[in-house]
Amino acid sequence: MPTTSVWPKVVGFALLFGVPLVAGIAVTTAKARLKQDAVAEALTGGDLALAPPIFRRYGCGGCHAIPGIPGADGKVGGQLAGLSDQVYIGGVANNNADNLVAWIVSPQRFSTNSAMPETGIKESEARHLAAYLYAH
Numbered sequence: 001m002p003t004t005s006v007w008p009k010v011v012g013f014a015l016l017f018g019v020p021l022v023a024g025i026a027v028t029t030a031k032a033r034l035k036q037d038a039v040a041e042a043l044t045g046g047d048l049a050l051a052p053p054i055f056r057r058y059g060c061g062g063c064h065a066i067p068g069i070p071g072a073d074g075k076v077g078g079q080l081a082g083l084s085d086q087v088y089i090g091g092v093a094n095n096n097a098d099n100l101v102a103w104i105v106s107p108q109r110f111s112t113n114s115a116m117p118e119t120g121i122k123e124s125e126a127r128h129l130a131a132y133l134y135a136h
Contacts, residue, residue, distance in 0.1 A: 037135045043097040046131030067136045084134045100130045
């Protein structure tokens with residue numbers, strides 16, 4: 001009994017359906033990302049696009065690993081990826097937008113034992129940082 005390869009059929013299927021499928025997945029992923037960004041901005045009143053230079057200005061990446069911020073690979077503070085999935089901020093405050101903004105401005109208000117110092121970040125700047133962190 002002769003054997004026939006299934007590869008020509010697989011390649012044909014991929015050429016016929018694969019490219020549109022991959023493009024469709026990419027579009028769906030991009031739409032989900034835009035929705036996540038919009039939700040983060042609505043929750044915080046910040047603009048996540050303004051956050052990267054603020055992170056750099058205050059040296060946040062020296063202590064924290066922050067996704068999408070080049071050089072932000074600190075090991076002193078907590079990893080900030082997936083912050084929106086965490087229950088607590090700094091292990092002590094309920095994770096909501098107001099608490100996150102307040103924590104960024106004044107972490108010592110929540111925990112005098114926190115290693116995070118008062119940074120001088122203004123509330124308006126903290127809103128941008130919070131939006132970025134919730135989106136990433």
